[in-house]
Structures are given as structure tokens and as C-alpha cells.
Amino acid sequence: MSEANADDLAQAVLDTVREASAAMRLIAADEILEQLLARGVATQLPTPPEANPCLLLAAILAGLPGIAALNSLSGRPVYHDLALLSRTYARILDRKDATEVLLAEEIRSNSRDYPRPVPVELFEKTPFNLAPETIAAALKTLSCDQEFQDITSLTTAAGAVYLFSTLYLKRGYAVFLAEQEASLAGNP
Amino acid sequence: MAVRSGGFVGKVLRVDLSTGKISTEDTLERYGALLGGAGIGYRVLWDEVPAGTGPFDPANKLIFAAGLLVGTSVPCNGRTTITTIFPTCWPRPLVGSGHMGGHFAAKLKYAGYDALIVEGKADKPVWLMIRDAHVEIRDAGHVWGTGIRRTTLEISQEMGPDCVVAAIGQAGENQAPMGMVVNSVSHSAGGVGGVMGGKNLKAVAVQGSGAVRIAGDMAAWEKLIKFHLSILGGNNQHVVPSFPTPQAEYYNPASRWIGQPGKRWGAAKPPVEITGTLRDPNRIAYRTNSAAYFLGDAAWKYTVRGNGCTACPIRCHTMLKVPSVTTKYGIPDTGQNTCVALMFGRSFFTQLAGQKNSETAIEACMVGMHLADDLGLWSNYGQLQRDLRKLYEGGYLKARLGSKEYASIPWEKYDNADPAFLLDLIPRIANRQGELGEVLSRGTGAIFDHWSIPEAQWAEDHTTTYWKMGHPKHHANEDDGQCGVIINTQYNRDAQCHSHTNFVRNGLPLEVQKKLAAAIWGSPDALDAPGDYTPANVPKARRAKWSLVRKELHDALGVCNWMGPWAASPLQERGYAGDDSLESKFVSLATGQAMDREGLDQAGERIFTLHRALTIRDMGHVDMRAGHDLVPPWVFKDQNGAAPFTKGSIRMDPDDIARAMEYFYEIMGWDKKTGAPGKARYAELGLADVGEALDAAGLTPKAEK
Structure with missing residues (x-):
């Protein structure tokens, strides 16, 4: 050529x-x-x-x-x-057709890189656009899979659910970060 | 700077309401080194208002000052600083400033004035008409007693189109320390409305037909403006969107960049669908929707548009149309505001405070905005609302308020989180009606004085977020550890500084933030992750100084410290760096005289130090460290008993904070023992006369002598 x-x-x-x-x-x-x-x-x-x-x-x-x-x-x-x-x-x-992997890896990268837990509603919005029941089912599947035992959730005092990976965030700090994020709109 | 310097328009307008004398003076000759904003205000107070002057004394002055970059095309240049002896500062009034956005500042400069000094007291209600060189004190009898909306309308009709009216409502007329001045019906400056009322000044209205000259090369100016636009993020310079986008490597669900294709301004006529890439500088305004951020996604359907200030593409001042409030509460269905003022109504109710996507909370916000912006009542950065909640829920009111008055207040509406409660409460405060209205109209300090409540009951309670001197924290340890604490010790009201928090919350991963921190403040350790605090160090103190100096600088330039500084950017190709010398580049081009970053920062430090000098003079003692730079006890406690430096706690350590303060004083060139500048430091900053006066009064550190 x-x-x-x-x-x-x-x-x-x-x-x-x-x-x-x-x-x-x-x-x-x-x-x-x-x-x-x-x-x-x-x-x-x-x-x-x-x-x-x-x-x-x-x-x-x-x-x-x-x-x-x-x-x-x-x-x-x-x-x-x-x-x-x-x-x-x-x-x-790439992970759009593999909901469990999509959720797990997104949660992990957020816990590792920023670090922060993510609100569960994140996955209901663009570009994920997952139905709440789809998210719930995927999280249930993850909880039964040995490979994803690090993926877990917490609930803030106001009732908001956040997801994080224990590989990168300890629960106590994840709770703090979630509470703090949930309070930001009241701390302008 | 030469008299024909660009940026400045050249004159300061002085109006003596006691004598009716109207005069002008040269800006650069007296104020050039202080740029504008609070720089001019502090200088006037230093030179002309003696220590011990009360906020409502005719001898107190009000300085409405634009900034050097106001009225140009620099993004976010719409700030007016109003400096005075601040009435809510407790236990004694001291220097302070209120700040408002909108277009008042630009109009003032287009009329030919860098600032307006109001002095004396009119013998009857008046308003001030400024139409270029034509300045007139006019009778305000027909608008005295009316709200800000009617006043604005009446004066606008009298002056003609294209004027901006800054007015007070009933709170200001009643000389309520919690009164505010509002321009363009919703852009407010807190704490100064009552001072205007004390001077019988109902409003200042400005029409200007001039322009602000740019002395430097226009092509370079335009290029710099385009560059600035390219490094803008969303509200508060959050540089990543809150959701993943194809163009962004990072996202952050907490980011205030919440606009995205598919969202719509549902109450616009016709509704506006957001489309296209919001990376485009021409679509920056779609990134921010304050109502949707603070009140939840439910606010999108009520959004008319994003409004805002002069040359600001962010448009954080969201306009909402909520039809239900007209029938339910008898108020207009359209309102607009941003930040705390947007949430004014919701925040009174424990059940609604911070609640998103609640129709009741949105309605409460509409009622609150309507009343506060018409009566001209300030929230003291939400402290008014937290005070009411603590007073009521803590049983203070039941125990202290007369039973007849207590019974007259519709508490059942409060208990039910009924926004109609505000229709009773807010006018009560603005009109200083009854004991409750009177006390709340004077600010938090009055609560301590009037009801003999020890300040400690607020200062030990984390939920009040009370800091000191009658005012709350403003982004302290919860956001930024020692840096936030240092910043919150420095002012006589809440700190109003966003330089630090805009960086911490910019949405970038910690590793990227640390790289940027290393480049600007010399070490990645200048910054910690929130709630993962390490001991105090010099780089953190350096960042605290930078934050304070930039805040003062922004106020002096008239650019918005809620949107800047621009230390980070959305641009991956720049490693997410913004431009730390942006302000000095703009000043150089505007004035036509080269000014580097260090030189301009020194001007900011000069202004900040003048504030320190005024505080020392008016407090009458030099030991700022013991008597002024205070930290409330709640900062040293953890609600779960965690030790300082525990990951997940914002608890600070007293010894560590003492070290942090020493690092800060040292970097400022101040005496470490007292936290006060010495005569030599004042002189180094071009404030030799100030240093000499303080030294003569025994108000410089002894260590120096």
C-alpha cells in the first residue's frame, strides 16, 4: 500500500x-x-x-x-x-446490557476514585435509565454473588439510600459522606 | 494608575441627606489602590466614621460600591458591595458588608460612578434619583410604607425605562437590623436595609447611558473572555456535571451542574426543552437550575427560566411559576431567587428544611420569597429560620413569650408545616410587631440579650450552625477542615467566602484536586477529603489566605465570589486546571496597566487588612486572637463521640486549630500572639497611615515595639 x-x-x-x-x-x-x-x-x-x-x-x-x-x-x-x-x-x-456489572463497577469506581457512595437514584437517571425494580433486582443478585460481596448499601437519617464498595470505603466514612452529600442542598 | 485608566469610570458620588449636598470626587486619586467594592467602603469608614458610631446614627455611612470590572463583558460581574457599620454584629456593631447581584452595579458605572457614598439623614422619606450626571433627592412620601415591589414599580414609572431600583421594604423603614435592600425586586443585600431606613432613604434608582472603557487591546480582551467562558463550570464553579455525559470523564451526583438534554423549563411559554451539548459556551445557562438543585427535580416543571446578573452566563437566579400559591396563599404565582433566599420559606419548618421534591416545600419557598423580598427581610444566611426552630422547639418561646402573644401565633400551622404560617410570621418580624417580631428583627444577638439566653446554648449546639458575633458559619469545618475554620474566624458577620468551598466541592476526584492544589498552594496537602482531616499545616493556611484574599478581591472587582475563583475547569486537556491569574489578566487589560497575580493579590490583602484594622479600631483592643477570632464549641465535639481526625468526623482539635491559626497569622505577616498586624505590616501593604493611627492608639502588637 x-x-x-x-x-x-x-x-x-x-x-x-x-x-x-x-x-x-x-x-x-x-x-x-x-x-x-x-x-x-x-x-x-x-x-x-x-x-x-x-x-x-x-x-x-x-x-x-x-x-x-x-x-x-x-x-x-x-x-x-x-x-x-x-x-x-x-x-x-459497554456494560449497558449487563446491569449487575454496570452497577457494581460504577459503584466501585465512585468509591475508589472520588471517594464517595452514590445515591441509588443515580441509576434511575440518564444515561442509566434503569427502573427502580430493575435496580432492586440487580442489587439482590449482586448480594448473592461472591464476586460482588463488596457492594453494599446504607440509609441516611433522612431515608436516602446510597451504594458503596467496601473495597474502597469503610462503612463509617461512607455514612458520613452520604449524610454530607444529602445535606449539601441545605448548605449553600 | 493613571486618571484615564480603564475599568474605573472615574468618579465617586457623595450624597449628604442631612444637607442635601451632592458632590463627586475622583476615584483613582483616593481609592485607586483599593480597586472598588468593600475597598472603597472600608476606606470611607476608616477616614470618616469614628469608632463607636452606631449603625443607625446619622454619622454612619452607606457605601454602595461597584468594582473595577463591573459593567464590562467579564463573566459574572454584577456585584454591588454595600459597606457600613453592620447592625446585626453582636455584641457591638462593627464593620460589615452586604452584597447584591442584579444590574445595579453596572448601571451605577454606566451613570459614571464607581461608588455612591450616602451620609447623614434626611428629615423626611426620600429616594435618590441618579440619571448620569443628574442626581436628585426626591420625596418618597408616596412609597413610604409600601413594599419593595410597589416601590420599584412606582419609581420605575417615574424614571422611565432602563432604570434599576434598589429599595427597602417595611423592615428597612422600621430600622430592623435584619432589613435588606433589594434591587430589581429580588437581588438582595442583607443587614443594610435598616441603615437605609435610618437615613429615611427608601430607594436609590439609577439610569446610566455611558460605558466602561477597556484600555487594553480589544482583541486580547475578547480572547480572554472566550477563554474564561471555556473554563466555566456550572453554579459555584462545579466543573463536572452531576451525571455521566459522553464528553466528561468525571461526574458527581452532588454537582450543581444539573441541566442536561431532556430536562425542560416546564413553565416557560412555550416550554423550553434542553438539547445539544452543554459543553458549548453558548449553552452554559442550561447547566444550572438552582430551584431544581435545592428543591428537587420536581421544580423543573415550575421553571420559567434562569435569571441572573450582569454578564453572567450561569443564571443561578431561577424564576419559578407555581400557580397553586395564588389560590392557596393569595400571592403572585411567579417568583425568583437563588441560594438561601430561594429556600427562605421552607427553612422555617423542621419537616420541610432540606426536603426535596415536596410540593409543600416548594409552596413554602414561594411564600417565603414573596414576603421576604417585598418586606425586605433578611435571613442572616438561614440563621433566622434556625433561630425560630430552636426557640420554638426548644421551648424557649413558650417559657419566655407572654402567654397572650404566644397564643396569638398560629403554631398549629407551624406544627403542620403549613406555608400559611409564614403569612403571619414574616410580616410580624418585618414590622417588628410584638416581642417575637421585635427580637427576631434584630438578629440572633438580640435573642441572647433580650431573653437572657447564654450564647453558649447556641454555640454548643451543632444544629444551629451558629458561629460567633450573632452570625452563623459559612462553609467551615464541615466542608473544609481547618481552612474553613480559619476563614470563619475572620469576619464580623458570616464569612460569605466561597473561594475554598467552590474548590472543595468542584466535583473532581480527590487525586485531581490534590494535583491542582499542589500547583496553586505548593502542596497536595493543602487539601483534605471532607471528613478525612489531617493535622493543620502551612499549605492549608496558605489556601485559607488565598481564599480570603480572593473573596475580598472579587468584591473589589465586582465579580461573583459565589461563582469563582476559577482555579479548576471542566477541561481535561488542561488537567482540569482553571487559571489562577485570570483576575489579574482582566485587570491588566481593563486598566491598560500590567498587574500580575501577586500584585493584584496584594491589593486584595490590602483591602482585607483594612477590614482587620477597622475591626481592631472599633473593638478598641488589639488581641484579635482572644477576642475576635473565635471558634464555637460545637466544632470541637462529635455527635457520636469520635475523636478529632477520625475518618468520618468533622470534629476539630483545639490545639490543632490553635496551630492552624498561628500558621495563618504567620502567613499574613501578623503577630502570632494577638493575631493583629503590626505597624510595619500595614506599611508594607500601603496602609502606613492606618498603621500609624492604630499604633498611636496602642492598637498594634506590643511584641513589635
Whole structure:
């Protein structure tokens, strides 16, 4: 492939990932290939058994600035443009069909990174948009799964329910943080 | 600075209500080094109002001051500072300032004035008309006794369109220390309404046809404005949204950036659906909805729009339309406000205080806003409401109030959290009616004096959030450990400082905050996670000083310290850094004379130190540490008995706070024993005359001599 053709291909790959990210969608290498072929862009790519074109695309993607790979729950890498689709949001999208994992990992990352417990209503709102009964069922499932025994809840004095991970927050501190967050609207 | 410096408009207007004399003086000649705002106010009080002057004495003065950046296109520049001998400061009145947003400050500058000094006392009710160079004291007999809305309407009709009216209501007329002045019917400044009333001054109305000159390069100015917009977050400079968005790496459910696509201003005609990316600087106004943040998501359907102050894209002053309140309580269905004033009504009721998504709480807020903003009654940052709750629920009123008066108050409505209770209570206070109304109209200190209640009964009770001198805490140890404590010791009223809390609550993960802290204050240890406090250190004291100096600086520039400083930003590409030298860049371009961050911060420190000097002079003793910089006992207790520095406790340690104060005094260049500046320190800050006067009066530290 000539240098000019390689540049065109890289640009086409970049555009494809950006289009997907702008539409809030993660995209895998085989989907990128499919779109490129449909547009007649990737005709010069070698085909099996000579070489795996997806591997070539992966190499191209690795060199594109601002494009990140995420090891998805399905086990394959998916790609997104960090400027259009942040890592945090990409993870949420990836886990959307696995409610228990979505909740557990979101709770863990909040407990670890900020640190803070999160109000259970967080998951009823955009972009989670889960029904209260779906959340309740998922939390029940988590409580029975050995892998998620760190996910737990607390209730503030005013009755608000917060979720946190005991891997990163001790209950006493989580209670303090939850009470404090619940009081912020009265402490302007 | 040269006389033709930009930013300033050049004149200070002086009106003597006793003699009717109206005059002007050059701003830069006398006040240039103090920039504006409280800087001018403190200087006038220092030079012209003798120690011992009472708030309602004709000798007291009211200084309405805009700031150097007011009336330009700098975001959030709508602040007016009103400085005076502050009437709710207890046990003796001392210097203090009330602050209001809206458009009064900009109008004052467009009329050609950086500040307005009101002195003396009119022999009958008057209002002050300012139309550019035409200034007139007019009779206010026809509006005396009426509320702020009617007064604003009457004067607006008299003056014509495009004026801004700042008026007092009945509380101010009655010289209630808890009176406030309100411009544009809802932008209020607490504690100064009664001082206006004491001067028989019902209102000040301003029309201005001029402009504020920018002396520097216009292209650079526009570029800086665009940059500033790019680093803005939502309300209080919360730089991450409260929910995950595709464009943001971080989110925080506690963030005041709550607007998002799909939400709608349901009471707008037609309703406005929020769409698109709110990262766009042209859509910043959709990020904030104070009503929905403070009152809950249920407030979205009542939202008409976000209102606000001059050149402010945040629009925190939410307008609500709640039709049910007209039929139920006989009040207008539309009201607007922000922060504590928005929650004025709800906060009286224990059952409703802090409650979200309650229709009754929303109605209580509408009733409270209507009455407070019309009668001109201040809340003292919610202390009025906490006082009433403690007095009633603690049995104080039943024991102390005359039985006839007690029986005349509809307590059953209070017990049932019925907003109609406010229709009785709030006018009672504004009109200083009966014993309860009279005492509450004077502020918290009057409760101690009148009913012989020891101050300690408030100061030991965490739920009152009472701090000292008749005023509550304002973002203290619950938000920011020792830094918050230091800040709350420094003023004669609540601290009104948001520099520190806006950073702590900005929504970024602790690790990112610590990186930013290291860059600005020299160490990641300048900041702790809330409730995970480590012992006092120098970087925390440095951050406390920075916070106080920026607060004074913002007041002097006329920019909003509720929205700034802009130490953090939503921009990942900047590592979430804001720009700590933003204010000095704006001042340099506005005036046309280079001023770096350190130079401008020194001006802020000069102003803050002048406040200290006035406090020392008027208290008549130098030992600020023992007599002024006080911390209430509740700060050193934990409701669950946890020890200081226990994770999950805000309890402070007395010895540690003593060390924190010493670090702070040292960084300020003040005497560690007394917490007072010495003569040399005053001189270093350009206040040599102040230092000499205090020294001559024996009010500088002995250690220096």
C-alpha cells in the first residue's frame, strides 16, 4: 500500500470511529472494516488467509491520536474517540446490557476514585435509565454473588439510600459522606 | 494608575441627606489602590466614621460600591458591595458588608460612578434619583410604607425605562437590623436595609447611558473572555456535571451542574426543552437550575427560566411559576431567587428544611420569597429560620413569650408545616410587631440579650450552625477542615467566602484536586477529603489566605465570589486546571496597566487588612486572637463521640486549630500572639497611615515595639 493510500485509510478509520463516538456507540475493528468495505475504502487491505485485515486495522487504530481501545465485556476490543466519548461513558455503554456489572463497577469506581457512595437514584437517571425494580433486582443478585460481596448499601437519617464498595470505603466514612452529600442542598 | 485608566469610570458620588449636598470626587486619586467594592467602603469608614458610631446614627455611612470590572463583558460581574457599620454584629456593631447581584452595579458605572457614598439623614422619606450626571433627592412620601415591589414599580414609572431600583421594604423603614435592600425586586443585600431606613432613604434608582472603557487591546480582551467562558463550570464553579455525559470523564451526583438534554423549563411559554451539548459556551445557562438543585427535580416543571446578573452566563437566579400559591396563599404565582433566599420559606419548618421534591416545600419557598423580598427581610444566611426552630422547639418561646402573644401565633400551622404560617410570621418580624417580631428583627444577638439566653446554648449546639458575633458559619469545618475554620474566624458577620468551598466541592476526584492544589498552594496537602482531616499545616493556611484574599478581591472587582475563583475547569486537556491569574489578566487589560497575580493579590490583602484594622479600631483592643477570632464549641465535639481526625468526623482539635491559626497569622505577616498586624505590616501593604493611627492608639502588637 502506498503512503498516500495508507494515510487515506487511516483518515477513513479515524472518521469511522468518530462517527460512531458522536452517535454514542463503541465500535469494534470488524465493524469498522465492514463500514470501510461498504464505502469502498478498504479494498486494498489484504484479505485472509494472507492476513487478518482486522489486525491491520487494530495497528492503524493504535496509532491514531485520541482514539482509545476498551476491552469490552464481550472480550473484544472496541474503540472510541476520547474527545467525543469519555472513558467513563464508554464503560457505561459497554456494560449497558449487563446491569449487575454496570452497577457494581460504577459503584466501585465512585468509591475508589472520588471517594464517595452514590445515591441509588443515580441509576434511575440518564444515561442509566434503569427502573427502580430493575435496580432492586440487580442489587439482590449482586448480594448473592461472591464476586460482588463488596457492594453494599446504607440509609441516611433522612431515608436516602446510597451504594458503596467496601473495597474502597469503610462503612463509617461512607455514612458520613452520604449524610454530607444529602445535606449539601441545605448548605449553600 | 493613571486618571484615564480603564475599568474605573472615574468618579465617586457623595450624597449628604442631612444637607442635601451632592458632590463627586475622583476615584483613582483616593481609592485607586483599593480597586472598588468593600475597598472603597472600608476606606470611607476608616477616614470618616469614628469608632463607636452606631449603625443607625446619622454619622454612619452607606457605601454602595461597584468594582473595577463591573459593567464590562467579564463573566459574572454584577456585584454591588454595600459597606457600613453592620447592625446585626453582636455584641457591638462593627464593620460589615452586604452584597447584591442584579444590574445595579453596572448601571451605577454606566451613570459614571464607581461608588455612591450616602451620609447623614434626611428629615423626611426620600429616594435618590441618579440619571448620569443628574442626581436628585426626591420625596418618597408616596412609597413610604409600601413594599419593595410597589416601590420599584412606582419609581420605575417615574424614571422611565432602563432604570434599576434598589429599595427597602417595611423592615428597612422600621430600622430592623435584619432589613435588606433589594434591587430589581429580588437581588438582595442583607443587614443594610435598616441603615437605609435610618437615613429615611427608601430607594436609590439609577439610569446610566455611558460605558466602561477597556484600555487594553480589544482583541486580547475578547480572547480572554472566550477563554474564561471555556473554563466555566456550572453554579459555584462545579466543573463536572452531576451525571455521566459522553464528553466528561468525571461526574458527581452532588454537582450543581444539573441541566442536561431532556430536562425542560416546564413553565416557560412555550416550554423550553434542553438539547445539544452543554459543553458549548453558548449553552452554559442550561447547566444550572438552582430551584431544581435545592428543591428537587420536581421544580423543573415550575421553571420559567434562569435569571441572573450582569454578564453572567450561569443564571443561578431561577424564576419559578407555581400557580397553586395564588389560590392557596393569595400571592403572585411567579417568583425568583437563588441560594438561601430561594429556600427562605421552607427553612422555617423542621419537616420541610432540606426536603426535596415536596410540593409543600416548594409552596413554602414561594411564600417565603414573596414576603421576604417585598418586606425586605433578611435571613442572616438561614440563621433566622434556625433561630425560630430552636426557640420554638426548644421551648424557649413558650417559657419566655407572654402567654397572650404566644397564643396569638398560629403554631398549629407551624406544627403542620403549613406555608400559611409564614403569612403571619414574616410580616410580624418585618414590622417588628410584638416581642417575637421585635427580637427576631434584630438578629440572633438580640435573642441572647433580650431573653437572657447564654450564647453558649447556641454555640454548643451543632444544629444551629451558629458561629460567633450573632452570625452563623459559612462553609467551615464541615466542608473544609481547618481552612474553613480559619476563614470563619475572620469576619464580623458570616464569612460569605466561597473561594475554598467552590474548590472543595468542584466535583473532581480527590487525586485531581490534590494535583491542582499542589500547583496553586505548593502542596497536595493543602487539601483534605471532607471528613478525612489531617493535622493543620502551612499549605492549608496558605489556601485559607488565598481564599480570603480572593473573596475580598472579587468584591473589589465586582465579580461573583459565589461563582469563582476559577482555579479548576471542566477541561481535561488542561488537567482540569482553571487559571489562577485570570483576575489579574482582566485587570491588566481593563486598566491598560500590567498587574500580575501577586500584585493584584496584594491589593486584595490590602483591602482585607483594612477590614482587620477597622475591626481592631472599633473593638478598641488589639488581641484579635482572644477576642475576635473565635471558634464555637460545637466544632470541637462529635455527635457520636469520635475523636478529632477520625475518618468520618468533622470534629476539630483545639490545639490543632490553635496551630492552624498561628500558621495563618504567620502567613499574613501578623503577630502570632494577638493575631493583629503590626505597624510595619500595614506599611508594607500601603496602609502606613492606618498603621500609624492604630499604633498611636496602642492598637498594634506590643511584641513589635
